Amino acid sequence: MSMTPAYRHLTRLAALTALLLVRATSADVLPDDRADLFYSKYSGGGLDITSASVLVRKKFTENFAVEANYFVDKVSGASVDVLSNASVIKDERKQKSGTIEYMHDKTTYSLSYINSTERDYISNTTHASLSQAMFGDLTTLTLGWGRTRDAVGENNGTADKPIIAWLGHAESQSYNVGLSQILTKNLIGGVTLEVITDDGYLANPYRSVRYTDESAKGYSLASQVYPDTRTSTAIQTQAKYYLPWRAAVTGSYRYYHDTWNITGDTYELDYTHPLANIWILEGRLRYYKQGHASFYSDLLPFAGSQNFYARDQDLASAENTTIGAKVTYAFLPDGWKMFKRGTATLDISRINFHYLDFTDIKDYGLPKYQPGAEPLYHFHATVLQIYMSMFF
Amino acid sequence: MKHAAKFFKGCALAAIVIASTAFAADAGGPAPAFTLTALSGEQAALSQYKGQVVMVNFWATWCGPCQQEMPLLDQMYKKYKPAGFTLIGVNVDKEGPAVKELLARKPVSFPVLLDPANQVSKAYHVDQMPSSVIIDRKGEIRYIHRGYKPGDENDYQDRIRQLIRE
């Protein structure tokens, strides 16, 4: 069995998220023109991921803007999925996206297209959204719709000599409604609801289930069997408050539940503190707790004991805590020639992952540990981001 | 998911219905009198300019479109001043330092008065930033322009020329 970075599996959803974030607008003026250069490094769980991105945004009239983004991820390493000899993982993902925005009166319309390509996974997403300011610009209503079509493959060769087998397709539709409300001169709140439905080949072909048997290890591996549909609902509430000194604190909570019975609770707290017009310091804390999918099992009693079965750690009961700090320096605080502002940012995060029903079978087994009694898996990751933004 | 699609289409319809309720604009009636302090510390009153065509422009340092129109307002002021026109910039910032700093970098020649307590903004029912109120020689509000988009300065000039000729 060949290995591939576990991370690429949810490419299509990541693309959708990327869009939704970029589309956060206030429907009064279109955002300034800008160009961004981004670099990041993720290290953790045996994986090293280097990413780079370029973003350019330009208004052609006061009402019409275009944005283009190019994103590259390079993965290398070995993950906890590697069960036998540690094969080298090496893969690259390229993502291109284009968005057009049109503003008329108090309404902003946007249309985006994203294409993400890896050797064994191709994803295409179309997304449309509408943002409406009302009630004296205190309230903003956002509606969004997206559709993704993916081709899912498996690399049966090696990292350097790939042999790709295409396994199937997956299609996803998302619908979201958001309401943002200015509550006081210092406080803004928001609620977002998003429903996503998936159809097709939804499994990660590189992960396997295990079941007890009489073999040397005490268990054997088998292919996962996933349902071919999934519908999820997520609701997030958030609020941002301007403190009596020049600083802002943000709190958010998101509840998630889907038809695979996965539940997720996300809590986030953020503090932003600027210094004059030059520095912005930011600290963030995030806690996430997940309840496992109904068909997830770390160890099945025997082969075929359930209709659907998975041992993908993404579906396990788990929790993770993130602590992050970010520093932004405005090297052009008041602009220079055609630049309105220029900033450089350094962001460091540390994420601790703890699994509550996924064991580390790569490092532990018989004779010391009976199958099912291996220590639970945990790891930490460090994420470093460096980027520069120029505003025109 | 056909039901979900219909649900969201229904929401979109509802949103558009709510949004199309516009707040009616009102001009006509005497311009409320005011006396404010300029950055220099001197006091100035609207009544000083009676007999001239006056444009009161409400702006803030944190308002992008306000910054955009300032240079054009300055040009317009210089052009029509000899004909009996005055432009008064009423700044609504809560604190003075940012205003001083901005005007030091991008100076204007028309008078800038400070309204940190927002009394004048309230009196003029300012419901959009920026807002430009054009007052005729008799002291009556003739036109209220809300917001700024490139090209609006032509609109301002048309109105001013019309009122100057009266």
Added chain:
Amino acid sequence: MRRMRPALIVGALLLSSACSNIQPWVKPYERDRLADPIMSWNRDAISSAYLDHIRETREGSRGATGGAGGGCGCN
């Protein structure tokens, strides 16, 4: 869901007529703090999208991230 739609539209219309009696309580000239860049939901789009990408590839949850609105409310 289909049956709810007329009720939703009627509800929205009633709400809008009720709302027209309530005036916006934060005036456009009082939005200095809301217009401050530190009060925007998302200052760094690529960074937020990237962090979300990392989370979604390791977590089972997805969706409902992001925010809109606020700002100076100009124009």
